Amino acid sequence: MRRHLCLLWGLLLACVGGASAQAETLRIATGELPPYASSARKDQGMSLHIVRQAFAKAGVQVEYVFLPWTRALIETRDGKWDATAAWGRNAERDKGFLVSDNVLTEQWQILYRSDRNFTWSNLQDLVGLRIGVVADYSYTPAFWRMVKDGTLRADVAPDDVSNLNKLLAGRVDVVPLDRNVACDLLGAKFTGEQARRVRAHPKLFVPDFTTHLMMSEKLPASAKRMEAFNRGLKALRQSGEYSKILQQQPCAADLAQALQGG
Numbered sequence: 001m002r003r004h005l006c007l008l009w010g011l012l013l014a015c016v017g018g019a020s021a022q023a024e025t026l027r028i029a030t031g032e033l034p035p036y037a038s039s040a041r042k043d044q045g046m047s048l049h050i051v052r053q054a055f056a057k058a059g060v061q062v063e064y065v066f067l068p069w070t071r072a073l074i075e076t077r078d079g080k081w082d083a084t085a086a087w088g089r090n091a092e093r094d095k096g097f098l099v100s101d102n103v104l105t106e107q108w109q110i111l112y113r114s115d116r117n118f119t120w121s122n123l124q125d126l127v128g129l130r131i132g133v134v135a136d137y138s139y140t141p142a143f144w145r146m147v148k149d150g151t152l153r154a155d156v157a158p159d160d161v162s163n164l165n166k167l168l169a170g171r172v173d174v175v176p177l178d179r180n181v182a183c184d185l186l187g188a189k190f191t192g193e194q195a196r197r198v199r200a201h202p203k204l205f206v207p208d209f210t211t212h213l214m215m216s217e218k219l220p221a222s223a224k225r226m227e228a229f230n231r232g233l234k235a236l237r238q239s240g241e242y243s244k245i246l247q248q249q250p251c252a253a254d255l256a257q258a259l260q261g262g
Protein backbone atom coordinates (compact mmCIF):
# COMPACT_ATOMS: atom_id res chain seq x y z
CA MET A 1 0.00 0.00 0.00
CA ARG A 2 2.76 2.39 0.96
CA ARG A 3 4.55 1.58 -2.29
CA HIS A 4 1.41 2.43 -4.28
CA LEU A 5 1.01 5.73 -2.42
CA CYS A 6 4.62 6.63 -3.18
CA LEU A 7 4.09 5.88 -6.84
CA LEU A 8 0.94 8.01 -6.93
CA TRP A 9 2.73 10.87 -5.17
CA GLY A 10 5.60 10.62 -7.62
CA LEU A 11 3.22 10.78 -10.56
CA LEU A 12 1.47 13.80 -9.06
CA LEU A 13 4.75 15.64 -8.63
CA ALA A 14 5.74 14.79 -12.21
CA CYS A 15 2.44 16.15 -13.51
CA VAL A 16 2.78 19.35 -11.50
CA GLY A 17 6.36 19.77 -12.66
CA GLY A 18 5.36 19.19 -16.28
CA ALA A 19 2.57 21.75 -16.03
CA SER A 20 5.00 24.29 -14.56
CA ALA A 21 7.45 23.74 -17.40
CA GLN A 22 4.74 24.14 -20.00
CA ALA A 23 3.51 27.34 -18.33
CA GLU A 24 6.92 29.05 -18.40
CA THR A 25 6.51 32.76 -19.06
CA LEU A 26 9.32 34.80 -20.57
CA ARG A 27 9.56 38.54 -19.95
CA ILE A 28 10.46 40.37 -23.15
CA ALA A 29 11.56 44.00 -23.20
CA THR A 30 10.36 46.08 -26.12
CA GLY A 31 9.43 49.64 -27.09
CA GLU A 32 6.81 51.61 -28.98
CA LEU A 33 6.95 51.29 -32.78
CA PRO A 34 3.41 51.00 -34.18
CA PRO A 35 2.25 48.93 -35.97
CA TYR A 36 5.08 46.50 -35.11
CA ALA A 37 5.16 47.06 -31.34
CA SER A 38 2.45 48.96 -29.50
CA SER A 39 0.98 48.79 -26.00
CA ALA A 40 -2.21 50.35 -27.42
CA ARG A 41 -2.98 47.53 -29.86
CA LYS A 42 -4.89 44.45 -28.82
CA ASP A 43 -2.23 42.19 -30.38
CA GLN A 44 0.54 44.50 -29.10
CA GLY A 45 1.81 44.91 -32.66
CA MET A 46 2.58 42.73 -35.68
CA SER A 47 6.15 41.83 -34.66
CA LEU A 48 5.26 41.09 -31.05
CA HIS A 49 2.27 39.01 -32.13
CA ILE A 50 4.56 36.90 -34.32
CA VAL A 51 6.99 36.44 -31.43
CA ARG A 52 4.15 35.45 -29.09
CA GLN A 53 2.68 32.94 -31.54
CA ALA A 54 6.09 31.46 -32.34
CA PHE A 55 6.79 30.87 -28.66
CA ALA A 56 3.28 29.43 -28.23
CA LYS A 57 4.17 26.80 -30.83
CA ALA A 58 7.01 25.83 -28.49
CA GLY A 59 4.74 25.78 -25.41
CA VAL A 60 6.10 29.02 -23.96
CA GLN A 61 4.13 32.08 -22.87
CA VAL A 62 5.44 35.64 -23.08
CA GLU A 63 4.86 38.90 -21.26
CA TYR A 64 5.92 42.21 -22.81
CA VAL A 65 7.46 45.08 -20.87
CA PHE A 66 7.40 48.40 -22.75
CA LEU A 67 10.46 50.58 -22.15
CA PRO A 68 12.49 53.20 -24.00
CA TRP A 69 14.29 51.23 -26.72
CA THR A 70 17.82 51.94 -25.52
CA ARG A 71 16.93 50.90 -21.98
CA ALA A 72 15.29 47.71 -23.26
CA LEU A 73 18.49 46.84 -25.12
CA ILE A 74 20.90 47.58 -22.26
CA GLU A 75 18.86 45.84 -19.57
CA THR A 76 18.31 42.76 -21.73
CA ARG A 77 22.02 42.51 -22.53
CA ASP A 78 22.67 42.67 -18.76
CA GLY A 79 20.26 39.77 -18.20
CA LYS A 80 17.39 41.61 -16.50
CA TRP A 81 14.91 40.50 -19.17
CA ASP A 82 14.68 37.15 -20.94
CA ALA A 83 14.68 38.70 -24.42
CA THR A 84 14.07 41.88 -26.40
CA ALA A 85 12.19 42.36 -29.68
CA ALA A 86 12.37 43.27 -32.43
CA TRP A 87 15.65 44.67 -33.72
CA GLY A 88 17.36 45.17 -37.06
CA ARG A 89 20.86 43.75 -37.43
CA ASN A 90 23.76 45.91 -36.29
CA ALA A 91 27.19 44.37 -35.69
CA GLU A 92 28.04 46.64 -32.75
CA ARG A 93 24.61 46.45 -31.12
CA ASP A 94 24.40 42.65 -31.53
CA LYS A 95 27.41 42.10 -29.25
CA GLY A 96 26.48 40.10 -26.17
CA PHE A 97 23.32 38.69 -27.74
CA LEU A 98 22.03 35.56 -29.40
CA VAL A 99 20.05 36.67 -32.45
CA SER A 100 17.02 34.80 -33.78
CA ASP A 101 15.94 33.95 -37.29
CA ASN A 102 14.08 36.73 -39.12
CA VAL A 103 10.83 37.73 -37.37
CA LEU A 104 9.70 39.92 -40.27
CA THR A 105 11.20 42.06 -43.01
CA GLU A 106 10.40 45.76 -42.87
CA GLN A 107 9.84 47.83 -46.01
CA TRP A 108 12.03 50.91 -45.76
CA GLN A 109 11.36 53.53 -48.42
CA ILE A 110 12.21 57.20 -48.92
CA LEU A 111 9.38 59.63 -48.16
CA TYR A 112 9.10 63.00 -49.88
CA ARG A 113 6.50 65.74 -50.36
CA SER A 114 3.98 65.45 -53.18
CA ASP A 115 4.96 68.89 -54.53
CA ARG A 116 8.47 67.64 -55.33
CA ASN A 117 9.74 65.59 -58.24
CA PHE A 118 11.93 63.00 -56.57
CA THR A 119 13.61 59.89 -57.87
CA TRP A 120 16.70 57.96 -56.89
CA SER A 121 18.60 54.80 -57.79
CA ASN A 122 21.58 54.89 -55.41
CA LEU A 123 22.81 56.81 -52.37
CA GLN A 124 24.82 59.21 -54.51
CA ASP A 125 21.51 60.58 -55.80
CA LEU A 126 20.79 61.87 -52.28
CA VAL A 127 23.83 64.16 -52.22
CA GLY A 128 22.75 67.75 -51.57
CA LEU A 129 19.43 66.79 -49.99
CA ARG A 130 18.54 67.32 -46.34
CA ILE A 131 17.80 63.82 -45.03
CA GLY A 132 15.71 63.44 -41.88
CA VAL A 133 17.08 60.65 -39.69
CA VAL A 134 16.84 59.24 -36.16
CA ALA A 135 20.28 58.80 -34.61
CA ASP A 136 19.82 55.26 -33.22
CA TYR A 137 18.33 53.73 -36.39
CA SER A 138 20.26 51.13 -38.36
CA TYR A 139 19.56 52.27 -41.96
CA THR A 140 22.58 50.77 -43.77
CA PRO A 141 26.34 50.81 -43.05
CA ALA A 142 26.95 52.48 -46.42
CA PHE A 143 24.48 55.25 -45.58
CA TRP A 144 26.09 56.01 -42.21
CA ARG A 145 29.58 55.95 -43.77
CA MET A 146 28.50 58.61 -46.27
CA VAL A 147 26.97 60.67 -43.48
CA LYS A 148 30.11 60.38 -41.36
CA ASP A 149 32.45 61.45 -44.17
CA GLY A 150 30.19 64.40 -45.05
CA THR A 151 28.97 63.11 -48.42
CA LEU A 152 25.37 63.00 -47.22
CA ARG A 153 23.66 65.61 -45.08
CA ALA A 154 21.73 64.10 -42.16
CA ASP A 155 19.31 66.20 -40.12
CA VAL A 156 18.85 64.33 -36.83
CA ALA A 157 15.52 64.24 -35.00
CA PRO A 158 14.51 62.40 -31.81
CA ASP A 159 11.74 60.38 -33.47
CA ASP A 160 9.79 59.67 -36.66
CA VAL A 161 6.96 62.13 -35.91
CA SER A 162 9.49 64.96 -35.67
CA ASN A 163 10.97 63.97 -39.01
CA LEU A 164 7.54 63.87 -40.67
CA ASN A 165 6.77 67.33 -39.28
CA LYS A 166 10.07 68.58 -40.68
CA LEU A 167 9.26 67.02 -44.04
CA LEU A 168 5.85 68.69 -44.22
CA ALA A 169 7.33 72.03 -43.15
CA GLY A 170 10.07 71.84 -45.80
CA ARG A 171 12.88 71.67 -43.25
CA VAL A 172 14.10 68.36 -44.70
CA ASP A 173 13.77 67.08 -48.25
CA VAL A 174 13.42 63.32 -47.68
CA VAL A 175 12.90 60.88 -44.80
CA PRO A 176 13.84 57.16 -44.93
CA LEU A 177 11.16 55.26 -43.03
CA ASP A 178 9.42 51.90 -42.97
CA ARG A 179 6.20 52.05 -45.00
CA ASN A 180 3.96 50.49 -42.33
CA VAL A 181 5.32 52.82 -39.65
CA ALA A 182 4.76 55.81 -41.94
CA CYS A 183 1.19 54.74 -42.69
CA ASP A 184 0.42 54.27 -39.00
CA LEU A 185 1.91 57.62 -37.96
CA LEU A 186 0.31 59.60 -40.77
CA GLY A 187 -3.08 58.17 -39.83
CA ALA A 188 -2.70 58.69 -36.08
CA LYS A 189 -0.70 61.92 -35.75
CA PHE A 190 -1.55 64.00 -38.82
CA THR A 191 -4.60 65.35 -40.62
CA GLY A 192 -5.84 63.79 -43.85
CA GLU A 193 -4.63 66.82 -45.79
CA GLN A 194 -1.14 66.48 -44.32
CA ALA A 195 -1.04 62.73 -45.01
CA ARG A 196 -1.97 63.27 -48.66
CA ARG A 197 1.07 65.53 -49.08
CA VAL A 198 3.47 62.66 -48.37
CA ARG A 199 4.67 60.21 -51.00
CA ALA A 200 6.97 57.18 -50.91
CA HIS A 201 9.40 56.20 -53.64
CA PRO A 202 8.81 52.52 -54.51
CA LYS A 203 12.50 51.58 -54.47
CA LEU A 204 13.47 49.97 -51.17
CA PHE A 205 15.93 52.12 -49.20
CA VAL A 206 17.10 49.01 -47.33
CA PRO A 207 16.75 45.93 -49.58
CA ASP A 208 16.64 43.33 -46.81
CA PHE A 209 15.80 44.93 -43.45
CA THR A 210 15.22 41.85 -41.31
CA THR A 211 14.20 42.15 -37.64
CA HIS A 212 14.98 39.77 -34.79
CA LEU A 213 14.41 38.59 -31.25
CA MET A 214 17.56 38.88 -29.13
CA MET A 215 18.58 37.09 -25.91
CA SER A 216 21.49 37.83 -23.61
CA GLU A 217 24.46 35.50 -23.77
CA LYS A 218 24.74 35.95 -20.00
CA LEU A 219 21.60 33.88 -19.29
CA PRO A 220 22.30 30.11 -19.26
CA ALA A 221 18.82 29.32 -20.61
CA SER A 222 19.11 31.61 -23.64
CA ALA A 223 20.52 29.04 -26.08
CA LYS A 224 17.75 26.47 -25.53
CA ARG A 225 15.08 29.19 -25.50
CA MET A 226 16.37 30.57 -28.79
CA GLU A 227 16.32 27.11 -30.36
CA ALA A 228 12.72 26.68 -29.20
CA PHE A 229 11.77 30.10 -30.60
CA ASN A 230 13.31 29.43 -34.00
CA ARG A 231 11.50 26.08 -34.20
CA GLY A 232 8.24 27.76 -33.28
CA LEU A 233 8.82 30.53 -35.83
CA LYS A 234 9.42 27.96 -38.56
CA ALA A 235 6.23 26.11 -37.59
CA LEU A 236 4.29 29.40 -37.61
CA ARG A 237 5.45 30.15 -41.14
CA GLN A 238 4.55 26.65 -42.35
CA SER A 239 1.10 26.80 -40.76
CA GLY A 240 -0.08 29.79 -42.80
CA GLU A 241 -0.71 31.87 -39.67
CA TYR A 242 2.40 33.95 -40.32
CA SER A 243 1.20 35.26 -43.69
CA LYS A 244 -2.17 36.24 -42.19
CA ILE A 245 -0.46 38.36 -39.54
CA LEU A 246 1.51 40.15 -42.26
CA GLN A 247 -1.49 41.15 -44.33
CA GLN A 248 -1.09 44.69 -45.69
CA GLN A 249 -1.80 47.39 -43.14
CA PRO A 250 -4.25 50.21 -44.07
CA CYS A 251 -2.57 53.45 -45.11
CA ALA A 252 -3.83 57.00 -44.57
CA ALA A 253 -1.48 58.33 -47.24
CA ASP A 254 -1.00 57.60 -50.93
CA LEU A 255 2.27 55.75 -50.37
CA ALA A 256 3.57 53.60 -53.20
CA GLN A 257 4.02 49.91 -52.52
CA ALA A 258 7.63 48.86 -52.20
CA LEU A 259 9.23 47.16 -55.18
CA GLN A 260 10.60 43.90 -53.76
CA GLY A 261 14.21 43.20 -54.53
CA GLY A 262 15.18 46.88 -54.21
